[in-house]
Amino acid sequence: MPSAALPVPVSGPPDGLAAGLPAGLAGGPGGPAARRRPAPPRHLADLDPAGRRAAAAELGHPRFRADQLSRHYFGRLTDDPGDMTDLPAGTRAALTAALLPRLLTAERELTCDQGTTRKALWRAFDGAYVESVLMRYPDRVTMCVSSQAGCGMACPFCATGQAGLTRNLSAAEIVAQVVAGARALASGEVPGGPGRISNVVFMGMGEPLANYASVLAAVRRLTDRVPGGLGISQRGITVSTVGLVPAIGRLASEGLSVRLAVSLHAPDDELRDELVPVNRRWQVAEVLAAAWAYAEATGRRVSVEYALIRDINDQAWRADALAALLAGQLAHVNLIPLNPTPGSRWTASRPRDMREFEARLAARGIPVTVRDTRGSQIDGACGQLAASNQADG
Numbered sequence: 272m273p274s275a276a277l278p279v280p281v282s283g284p285p286d287g288l289a290a291g292l293p294a295g296l297a298g299g300p301g302g303p304a305a306r307r308r309p310a311p312p313r314h315l316a317d318l319d320p321a322g323r324r325a326a327a328a329e330l331g332h333p334r335f336r337a338d339q340l341s342r343h344y345f346g347r348l349t350d351d352p353g354d355m356t357d358l359p360a361g362t363r364a365a366l367t368a369a370l371l372p373r374l375l376t377a378e379r380e381l382t383c384d385q386g387t388t389r390k391a392l393w394r395a396f397d398g399a400y401v402e403s404v405l406m407r408y409p410d411r412v413t414m415c416v417s418s419q420a421g422c423g424m425a426c427p428f429c430a431t432g433q434a435g436l437t438r439n440l441s442a443a444e445i446v447a448q449v450v451a452g453a454r455a456l457a458s459g460e461v462p463g464g465p466g467r468i469s470n471v472v473f474m475g476m477g478e479p480l481a482n483y484a485s486v487l488a489a490v491r492r493l494t495d496r497v498p499g500g501l502g503i504s505q506r507g508i509t510v511s512t513v514g515l516v517p518a519i520g521r522l523a524s525e526g527l528s529v530r531l532a533v534s535l536h537a538p539d540d541e542l543r544d545e546l547v548p549v550n551r552r553w554q555v556a557e558v559l560a561a562a563w564a565y566a567e568a569t570g571r572r573v574s575v576e577y578a579l580i581r582d583i584n585d586q587a588w589r590a591d592a593l594a595a596l597l598a599g600q601l602a603h604v605n606l607i608p609l610n611p612t613p614g615s616r617w618t619a620s621r622p623r624d625m626r627e628f629e630a631r632l633a634a635r636g637i638p639v640t641v642r643d644t645r646g647s648q649i650d651g652a653c654g655q656l657a658a659s660n661q662a663d664g
């Protein structure tokens with residue numbers, strides 16, 4: 272969901288466990304279900320440039336072939352051997368099969384907002400479903416990507432959380448969602464003429480910091496210059512979390528300037544324990560302390576995400592309590608009218624309550640915006656398209 276909340280390190284400690292998650296909430300590749308699942312095929316986007324050259328050499332090709340393939344994938348956005356006329360005809364098919372396997376197959380695509388919002392449902396090699404959304408605005412194009420198939424965080428108001436975690440995505444599976452969007456833009460398929468992706472938000476399915484190694488590798492691939500990666504500015508990337516405190520600290524030490532978004536959803540532990548169950552492990556004060564340390568280390572303002580849920584967390588006193596927590600900090604609040612999941616008792620706040628909540632924050636000097644709910648007509652909240660696809664059979 273908009274929790275902000277997927278590769279798959281095939282070795283090393285499970286991310287969820289490394290982050291100190293309670294076992295039942297572990298979203299790492301080490302979750303019990305994840306451990307039994309085969310890893311996605313290796314792809315060059317899982318590897319850094321040195322790793323790609325080593326992989327080319329292991330396959331019996333000159334090391335520079337890895338750079339040529341990387342230019343095709345990240346620069347020309349193609350993985351079709353027919354486009355790679357600079358590679359010897361006899362080796363194209365073998366090289367692309369080994370280093371550019373097709374990871375995601377488009378299962379469904381839905382558009383709205385005159386074609387400027389495009390939501391895709393992808394099927395991975397093992398039948399797992401993930402979703403991504405491309406949103407074109409006059410001044411930017413944002414891709415919202417999934418970092419896990421499903422999510423282990425169990426937030427009760429979220430479609431993805433209800434289905435649980437299927438598995439972590441590999442770095443390359445995350446990057447593939449962005450490459451697909453970049454291709455659609457470059458080819459002029461998206462109304463508004465050819466364009467480029469300026470922003471990537473890890474706010475699709477999953478809790479990004481429960482899949483730390485893959486998310487971090489994906490951030491590097493998204494932001495390294497061609498041929499290392501896609502060359503998107505680090506400042507255009509937002510990594511969201513429900514508040515995995517040790518992983519926030521780790522991210523702060525990476526020397527990146529990506530934005531952190533914290534899905535708070537309640538200012539008090541009593542309610543947050545219910546809305547965001549991982550709060551029982553790391554409470555509000557601890558999560559915010561980690562967020563402020565992140566802001567200090569990176570100089571980036573933290574986004575505080577708050578889904579407004581009718582009669583649950585939208586009372587005036589909670590707005591005041593939230594303002595008190597954020598006073599004087601490098602923070603910005605995004606209020607998100609909850610996109611109700613079919614059959615759920617959780618629904619969006621009344622407009623008047625939203626206005627009151629926003630006004631109370633603004634009156635106390637807290638920068639606040641009500642987030643645009645693009646794509647809500649097309650099962651826009653994450654997990655809903657996958658859930659409806661599974662229900663459709």
Ligand code: SF4
Nearest residue numbers: 272274276426429432
């Ligand atoms: S269950 Fe997962 S995807 Fe849903 S809101 Fe919680 S962290 Fe985000």
